Amino acid sequence: MANLEFPWLGEQGAHDARSVGGKAANLSLLAADFRVPPGFCIPPTAFEALDLDVSAPNPGTGDASYWDTGAGERFAALIGAAYSDLAGKTGTPEPGVAVRSSGIDEDGQSASLAGLHDTFLNVVGVHPIADAALKCLASAFTDRAVAYRRDRGIDERAAGLAVLVQHLVPADVSAVAFSADPVTGDRSQVVINANWGLGESVASGTVTPDTFTVSKASKASKALSGTAVSDKAVMTVPVPGGVKEVNVPKMMRSMPCLNEGKATEIGQLAVALEQHMGYPVDVECAFMGDVLYLLQCRPVTTLG
Amino acid sequence: MDDTQTAGGPPPPLPIPDNFPVTWENPADEMAFWHIDPVHFPTTVTPAMEIFGDAFTKGVDRSLGAYEMPIRLQHRRINTYFYMGNTLAVPPDQLEAQGAKAEARLKEAVGAFPDRWDNEWLPEVKEHIAFWDGFDLAGASPEALAAHYDETRERLARLWDIHFLLEVPAILSMSLFDEVYKDLLGDEDKLASFKLLQGFGNKTVEGGHVLWGLSKQALKSDAVKSAIQDHPNGEVVAALEASEDGRGFLVEFKKYLAEFGQRTDVFCELGAPSWEEDPSTPISNLKDFITQPDRDVEAELAHNAAERDEAIADARAQLAGYPQAARDQFEFLLSRAQFGTRMHEDHNYWIDQMTSDKVRRMVLGIGNRLLAAGSVEDANDVFYLTPDEIREAAVSNGTGDRRTTVTERKAEMEHFGAIQPPPMGTPPPDGEPTDPMGMAMVKFFGARPQESGQSGVVSGNAGFPGKVTGTARIIRTLADADRLGQGDILVTTTTMPAWTPLFGTASAVVTDAGGVLSHCAIVAREYGIPAVVGTGNGTTAIKDGQTIEVDGSAGEVRVLA
Numbered sequence: 102m103a104n105l106e107f108p109w110l111g112e113q114g115a116h117d118a119r120s121v122g123g124k125a126a127n128l129s130l131l132a133a134d135f136r137v138p139p140g141f142c143i144p145p146t147a148f149e150a151l152d153l154d155v156s157a158p159n160p161g162t163g164d165a166s167y168w169d170t171g172a173g174e175r176f177a178a179l180i181g182a183a184y185s186d187l188a189g190k191t192g193t194p195e196p197g198v199a200v201r202s203s204g205i206d207e208d209g210q211s212a213s214l215a216g217l218h219d220t221f222l223n224v225v226g227v228h229p230i231a232d233a234a235l236k237c238l239a240s241a242f243t244d245r246a247v248a249y250r251r252d253r254g255i256d257e258r259a260a261g262l263a264v265l266v267q268h269l270v271p272a273d274v275s276a277v278a279f280s281a282d283p284v285t286g287d288r289s290q291v292v293i294n295a296n297w298g299l300g301e302s303v304a305s306g307t308v309t310p311d312t313f314t315v316s317k318a319s320k321a322s323k324a325l326s327g328t329a330v331s332d333k334a335v336m337t338v339p340v341p342g343g344v345k346e347v348n349v350p351k352m353m354r355s356m357p358c359l360n361e362g363k364a365t366e367i368g369q370l371a372v373a374l375e376q377h378m379g380y381p382v383d384v385e386c387a388f389m390g391d392v393l394y395l396l397q398c399r400p401v402t403t404l405g
Numbered sequence: 406m407d408d409t410q411t412a413g414g415p416p417p418p419l420p421i422p423d424n425f426p427v428t429w430e431n432p433a434d435e436m437a438f439w440h441i442d443p444v445h446f447p448t449t450v451t452p453a454m455e456i457f458g459d460a461f462t463k464g465v466d467r468s469l470g471a472y473e474m475p476i477r478l479q480h481r482r483i484n485t486y487f488y489m490g491n492t493l494a495v496p497p498d499q500l501e502a503q504g505a506k507a508e509a510r511l512k513e514a515v516g517a518f519p520d521r522w523d524n525e526w527l528p529e530v531k532e533h534i535a536f537w538d539g540f541d542l543a544g545a546s547p548e549a550l551a552a553h554y555d556e557t558r559e560r561l562a563r564l565w566d567i568h569f570l571l572e573v574p575a576i577l578s579m580s581l582f583d584e585v586y587k588d589l590l591g592d593e594d595k596l597a598s599f600k601l602l603q604g605f606g607n608k609t610v611e612g613g614h615v616l617w618g619l620s621k622q623a624l625k626s627d628a629v630k631s632a633i634q635d636h637p638n639g640e641v642v643a644a645l646e647a648s649e650d651g652r653g654f655l656v657e658f659k660k661y662l663a664e665f666g667q668r669t670d671v672f673c674e675l676g677a678p679s680w681e682e683d684p685s686t687p688i689s690n691l692k693d694f695i696t697q698p699d700r701d702v703e704a705e706l707a708h709n710a711a712e713r714d715e716a717i718a719d720a721r722a723q724l725a726g727y728p729q730a731a732r733d734q735f736e737f738l739l740s741r742a743q744f745g746t747r748m749h750e751d752h753n754y755w756i757d758q759m760t761s762d763k764v765r766r767m768v769l770g771i772g773n774r775l776l777a778a779g780s781v782e783d784a785n786d787v788f789y790l791t792p793d794e795i796r797e798a799a800v801s802n803g804t805g806d807r808r809t810t811v812t813e814r815k816a817e818m819e820h821f822g823a824i825q826p827p828p829m830g831t832p833p834p835d836g837e838p839t840d841p842m843g844m845a846m847v848k849f850f851g852a853r854p855q856e857s858g859q860s861g862v863v864s865g866n867a868g869f870p871g872k873v874t875g876t877a878r879i880i881r882t883l884a885d886a887d888r889l890g891q892g893d894i895l896v897t898t899t900t901m902p903a904w905t906p907l908f909g910t911a912s913a914v915v916t917d918a919g920g921v922l923s924h925c926a927i928v929a930r931e932y933g934i935p936a937v938v939g940t941g942n943g944t945t946a947i948k949d950g951q952t953i954e955v956d957g958s959a960g961e962v963r964v965l966a
Contacts (some may be wrong), residue, residue, distance in 0.1 A: 197726065223726070271726035297728045339726035348588035350734045351581075351841075352512075358730075390729065 105150055107141040107183045110267070120144045122203025122263040127398070134377065135370070135395045139190040140198070140267025141183045143234055145205065151176050153235065168228050180234070180266075181227045187268060197223040197269045197339055200233040202241065202262050222299075223269050223339040234264045270394050271339050272387035274358045275300035276310075278371040280317070281381035281401055288381065290326060291315045291368040295358050297349055298336035300385055300396065307346065308333050311358050315368025324368060325361045333358070359388075366393055374398050418831045424824055427483055437490035439481065439829040443918035444850060446487035447898045449818045451676035453768055453788040453795060455482055457761065460558060464565025469494070472510045472573060474842065475503035485818045486826040491833065504840055511842060514574040515581065516737075519744040526567045530755050533560050537763035542770035547802040550771065554799050557767050558792075561760060568756045573842070575745035575752070579922050580845030582742035585735055590723060596870050596958065599921070600716040601739060602746040603930045604709030608754035609902045610931045612665035616687055616906055617702045619658060620694030626650040633692055638685040638887075662687070665754075667762035670883035672901045675765045676788030680903075686883045690906035696891060702909060709933055749927060753902045771795055774803030781807050789814040851920035851939025863946045865915070867960035868926035868936030873913040874965065879949040880907075894955055896947050900925040908932040913955035915943045915962050929957075937962050 108114030108121060111132030118126035121142040131137050153172045167173040188194055201220040219240040221233035241262045276295035281288040294303055294310040302308045314327035333349050359367070367386060370393060374382045378398065385397035418435050421427055429435045441447065458480040465478045479490040495503045540553055579602065586598035606614075623629045632644035632651050645651035645658075666681030680687050717739070724732050772787030775798050781787065787795060789811040798805065837852070838844055851866050875894040880886055886907055889895055895911035897904075899918045905928050908914065912934060919925050919938040929936035935957030940946075947953060947964060954963040 273728040273730065297731065336728070336731075338728070338731075340723055347591070350585045350588050350731055352585075352734060353730055356730075 105147055105179060107143055107147065107179065109186075110137055110140045110142070110265075115142050119205065120146070120263070121265070122205050124201075125203035125263060125265045128265070128267075131374075131395060131398055135374070136393065137395050138268040138270050139187060140265055141187070142203065143264040143266065145263055147179070148238060151179075165228070168231065173231075176235075177227055177231045180231045183266070184227050184230060187266075191268050195225050197225050197271065198230060198266050199269045200224050200230060200237055200264060200266050202237045203265045204262055222344045223342070225341070230266060234266065237264050238262055269299075269339060270387050270389050270396075272299055272389055272394075273297070274363070275303055275385070275387040275396075276359070276367055277303050278367050278384045278386065279381070279401055280371040280375040280384070283383070283401055289317055291317060291371045293359070293364055293367050293371075295364075295367075296333050296336055297353060297358050298338045299344060300387060301337035301344065302335055302346065304385070308335050313357075313359060313364040313367075315365055315371075317368070317372050322365060323361045324365045328357060328364075330355060330357045363388060363393075370395065416832060416834070419827070419829055421829070422827055425484055425821075425827055425829075427829060434481070434490070435830055437479065437492045437830050438832050439483065439488040439490045441486055441826050441828075442489050442850070444899045444923060445672045445901070446489075447918070448671065449485040449822045450482065450487045450674060451788040451818070452482070452791045452814055453675045454487060454673075456558060456561070456764065456768070456792045456795070457673055457675060458482060458487065459792065460561035461565050463562035464567075465569055467562075467566040468569035468573065471570065472514060473503065473506040474511075474573075475500050475507060483829065484824075484826070485821045488826075488829065490830065508841065511574065511577055514570075515578045515741050518571060518574040518578075518748075519741065522571055522744075522748060526571060527755065530564065530567060530760075533564060534759060534763060536560065537760075537767065540767075542767060543773070547800055550774075551796060551799040554767065554771070554796055557764060561764055564756050564760050568752060571748055571752055574741075575748040576849050576922055577842055577845045578738060578741035578745040579749070580848050581841060582738040583848070583921075584844075585738050586720070589727065589731060589735060590720060594870075594958075595867050596921070597716075599869075599926075599930055601713060601720065602742055604706060604711075604713040605743060605747050606706055606931065607747045607750035608665075609750040609905045609924075609928060610706070612661075612754075613905045613909060614702055614706070615661050615665060616690055617694055617700075617909065619654070619661060620691050621698075622657065623654060623691065623695055624698055626654070629654045630695060633688065633695060638688045638692075641688045642684070658684070658687075668758040668903045669761070669765075670903050672903075673757055673761045675761060675768055676785065678785075679762050679765065681762075686886070686903065687906070689883075689887050690909075692887075693889070693891070693910045694906075697909075700909075705933060706931070709931065746927060749922070750902065750924065753924070758902065768795060771799050771803070774798065775807060776803070778803035778805075780805055781811055786811040845922070848920040848922040851918060851923065861964040863915070863937075863940050863943050863962040863964075865937040865940035865943065865960050865962070866920050866926075867958055868914075868919075868921060868923075868938040869929040869934065870958040871913075871933075871935035872954060872956050872958075873935050874952065874954045875912045877915075877947045877949060877951045877953045878911075879944050879947065881944065894953055896943050896949075896953075898944055899923075900928070902928075908934060913957065914938075915940060915947070915953075915955060917941055917943050 106114060110129045115121050115129035116126055121144055125142045128137055151172050153176060168177040187196055199220065199222050219237055224230050224233045274295055274297055276293050278291055278293045280291055282290060282292050293313040293315065295313065296303050296308055296310040303310050309331040310333065311331050312329040313325060316324045316326045332354050334354065335346050336349050337344055337346050370386060371382060371384050374384055381401040383399045383401045384395065387394050387396055462479050469477055475493060475495050477492050477494050479492060481488045481490065493500065545553060583598045623633055628648040628650045629645065633641055636644045645655045662681045662684060667679050669677035669679055670686055671677045724735060768787055769784055772784035775781045775787055776784045780803055790798065790807060838847065873894065875892055877896050878889045878893045879896045880889055881898060883903060889907060889910055891910055892912045895907055895914045897916055899916055900914065902924060908928050909932065914925060914929055914934060914936045916925050916938045917940055923938055926936055926938050935955045937955055937957060937960050943962065947962065951964050952966040954965055
């Protein structure tokens, strides 16, 4: 009998890129030391053990009875148990989650396959999550994904794909922070880009975010060295069944989305991560209320 | 700065038509844009309305000044019409800076106005009303009456100050809520935000409901029912006096008039009798209501409230994952807009109607002295005198023949009543306003009407959603309201609060003037009937008796047959 455990981020079982993929393993290692939103991994071995036909696209779609018998039922039960643990960990009865792939053949620090595979944001409820996980897996079999792997001499088999199910924090403000200025190369400041809502609008460049700079030398709780407030026209928000880009209310558009204390806290998180990793980092993070969550951490690749 | 404006200078003043001569007392007046407000003053007004106009202008000056707004409104009675003029309070190059100051002030005002109304302004309004109620009009000496007249005008100016201190943030908060709703939840449904504001009732709707209650009571007695149904409006009270049931009913009817009868068929017209003086309009409403015994208006309001609560719950569920700052903004403006919606109507009861009625009674008190002295033929002729002439009449205890003056002034009003009053002075530059208050005013008065481009289609602003087909009834005055039958579509120039009971009879309403925040649209929402407001030409493009389809969501009226 293969292992049917779904290891949680931050646990030993999720630290190994060979079983949960590079992306999940990276987050898991960070989760051991930083506040990462809780999430669990579905390793490829679990799909095999359940005898789920992962090459058939969208097995659960449009047929609720799929979850009542056989492999579908067993899979839904496992997801249900993990989801109820997630509800406990988040203190939310029906937390929204992000469901995304984590490729075993990704090494975490080079080219990523993630862009080829579907990502599902703000999925709520056991069956929708199970369905999204299978769709994620099926997206490894699109012609484009298969060709991409073949061209790069990557294993043809789908066994190399894990699925990560992680709490989607309904963020008040999301930010990308660089522990070294990616444009000037200045390593004395953390540069923060931030906007209201989820991080998509900052990452995708649909809005000019607010920019804050925090002095790395200062240990003070307020170490803001520069603020450029922008007219933030849109933001990404979670809505039932997904996410949506909406207009920022007029009164909030030119309001700084972070105060000095919060900007400094993000700066200090970036400094701590840089020390932890041993190289300049590009950090995705989000505030919900006064709690700062770490969402992603990568090396700054543009520094000379 | 707009280069084209500074380069070209202001546009030239409009030409003065031969049949509408005007001489500007002050040359600067020609630089203002003078227009008729078709929502409030579509018809000629009496010379006594200068009392109202002066108080109105002073009140606007003080309140807009308190909010540091860069614009002012003045009034002139030009050729018997009530013209309003937009002027700037600051030189054009300071407009932008002043606008920024006003925005900051108005933001505070949106926060503070509910509390100020409850604890500051309403108690003061009641104090003014008590002042008028406590004065012995018949017994005062000429000197005391003249002093009372002067104080009345000062108090009226203060009441119009309060009116705009309240109404500016009330209208603004509804408009800001509409915008934040559309920003956060989408603008596919243009009227969706207003659903969250409906069903609270207000003094206007409450008055309509009390009258409904009376119609139910009337149905319980054949004597009462027949007295109302089988007599012309003017003879109904006498017919009621004839039976015991009728006398009992009259007691209740008079209670209604004492509370809600301080309104006239014509907005703020001091020369028009109130319903308490002449109850023809509410009697006409009663006649109609007793033909609808099965209708339950209380249940309709409760249904509106339930719909509102559901819409609020849906919006909150949708917003649950949004940034806290956005949810806070939504909730703040929702609470302000809900208060503002009620105030938008209630202020009419307390200020526009109640205090106009008190001032009318005072002027009529002077009219009674003119009549006693034989200086006029009817006490109501006093309203054809100017404010100075009315004061002189108080001082002279009614002596001094005014009969010729009154005859001339009546003829003048009749002459100009047949002429469409043109816009005058210097028109403002084209373009829709982009500042928050300017956008709010467009929603109140309505955007400039657009030609629909299709024959048989009249377009206006969407007021309340729903499609209804029915017979068009063009009703220009409340005196003509008897012709509106159950299920007919009310087509009119504008509806002020006095028209509210007709919303219980009509299946839909179409107006020439007004926007989505106009009184008409708000009352239509409270009654849940489709409304298209601000068509510009509905009363002329649609013919009485035609079958029309009103599409309140699209803001369109289709002539079918």
